[in-house]
Amino acid sequence: MTKYLGLDLGGTNIKVAVIEKIDNKWQVIKKDDQATEAEGGPAHVVSRLAKLAKDNLAEFPDLAGVGVAVPGVFNAKDGTIVLFPNLPGPWKGFQALAPVADAVKLPTALINDARAFTLAEAIMGAAHGKKTVACYVIGTGVGGGIVIDGKIHMGSTGGAGEIAHQIVKVDGPLCGCGSRGCAETLTNSAAIAKLAGTKTSEEAYKKAVAGDAQALAAFKEVGYWISIALTNVMVVLAPDTIIIGGGVAQSGDILLNEIRKEMAKQSNIYPESAINIVPATLGFYAGAIGAALNGAITAGAQLSLMSTT
Numbered sequence: 205m206t207k208y209l210g211l212d213l214g215g216t217n218i219k220v221a222v223i224e225k226i227d228n229k230w231q232v233i234k235k236d237d238q239a240t241e242a243e244g245g246p247a248h249v250v251s252r253l254a255k256l257a258k259d260n261l262a263e264f265p266d267l268a269g270v271g272v273a274v275p276g277v278f279n280a281k282d283g284t285i286v287l288f289p290n291l292p293g294p295w296k297g298f299q300a301l302a303p304v305a306d307a308v309k310l311p312t313a314l315i316n317d318a319r320a321f322t323l324a325e326a327i328m329g330a331a332h333g334k335k336t337v338a339c340y341v342i343g344t345g346v347g348g349g350i351v352i353d354g355k356i357h358m359g360s361t362g363g364a365g366e367i368a369h370q371i372v373k374v375d376g377p378l379c380g381c382g383s384r385g386c387a388e389t390l391t392n393s394a395a396i397a398k399l400a401g402t403k404t405s406e407e408a409y410k411k412a413v414a415g416d417a418q419a420l421a422a423f424k425e426v427g428y429w430i431s432i433a434l435t436n437v438m439v440v441l442a443p444d445t446i447i448i449g450g451g452v453a454q455s456g457d458i459l460l461n462e463i464r465k466e467m468a469k470q471s472n473i474y475p476e477s478a479i480n481i482v483p484a485t486l487g488f489y490a491g492a493i494g495a496a497l498n499g500a501i502t503a504g505a506q507l508s509l510m511s512t513t
């Protein structure tokens with residue numbers, strides 16, 4: 205049988221997933237994670253990715269493709285990094301694809317980590333079998349991704365799907381992308397913690413569950429800003445399913461209910477039943493699984509969202 209490897213490069217860990225289609229269904233046959241050792245700089249980190257790819261090829265000689273999910277922007281034409289906002293070192297212009305491809309001599313591709321997350325959830329997770337999907341992934345930054353007609357949509361730049369960089373508050377706070385008032389600045393983990401008066405967003409969520417008024421107000425406000433971004437997505441795309449991912453979003457229904465309530469008010473041209481907001485289901489390894497699926501696409505595997513039952 206044919207297997208595909210996914211590596212998800214994060215600031216702390218490199219998550220590893222190996223997938224295989226068994227009985228016409230994609231299944232994860234290995235999950236693992238290794239320290240990124242990001243402080244070692246770009247050459248060290250990329251050599252770790254290459255070694256992980258080589259080690260997994262030794263373990264699974266029938267690997268047919270490799271995908272690497274990366275936390276930022278890269279040049280899709282040549283595999284060099286444009287911007288990794290959360291990894292230390294001189295990443296700009298650094299070649300991240302060739303050393304991994306050379307280590308395994310297999311079809312190998314980079315994908316943005318949020319797009320990998322979206323691909324995994326659309327094929328194997330919360331939006332399995334759905335044709336049109338949007339994904340909003342809350343963390344230190346806020347990632348996004350879009351599936352149209354069963355395919356991840358990359359657009360003319362290869363960078364489509366950054367739905368958290370919609371400007372939802374004119375002249376709002378400065379975003380890492382250089383614009384003001386992007387949904388990301390108003391809804392990331394730091395924004396949640398600040399509004400809730402807590403150190404972390406996880407703590408904010410726990411307080412909200414316990415009924416803390418400030419934490420509940422924080423989620424009400426964050427839900428409002430997300431609802432504007434997602435209402436815009438709704439009128440442009442009318443997705444079957446909108447997935448909310450990231451640690452905070454998976455912690456329960458408090459935030460999701462705020463988003464649903466506000467979107468019902470704003471999306472007047474659609475019936476409320478058309479708004480389908482669900483939490484992500486694949487968890488910690490979603491990015492690695494999506495990277496592996498992208499490796500499969502790169503290797504030319506038949507990958508229809510509609511036929512994977």
Ligand SMILES: [Zn+2]
Binds near residue numbers: 369379382383386388
């Ligand atoms: Zn932005």
